[in-house]
Amino acid sequence: MYKLDRTAFKAQTADQASKADSLYYKSLTWQERLKIANYLNSIAYNYPENTPPKMDKTVYSVRSRK
Numbered sequence: 001m002y003k004l005d006r007t008a009f010k011a012q013t014a015d016q017a018s019k020a021d022s023l024y025y026k027s028l029t030w031q032e033r034l035k036i037a038n039y040l041n042s043i044a045y046n047y048p049e050n051t052p053p054k055m056d057k058t059v060y061s062v063r064s065r066k
Contacts (some may be wrong), residue, residue: 036049
């Protein structure tokens with residue numbers, strides 16, 4: 001479980017923060033970035049990590065083109 005470290009704070013502008021974050025995430029491997037994206041999606045859509053909900057396939061239909 002991740003916890004927010006409230007002692008790690010640096011006053012900076014939005015532009016400076018954006019550049020710092022960009023450099024940090026570019027230094028990670030694609031696997032690490034994918035793991036972070038999976039975690040953030042699980043938080044945003046409220047499902048347990050590594051068990052995303054199934055897609056509702058009843059909404060879609062298949063038709064052939066003539």
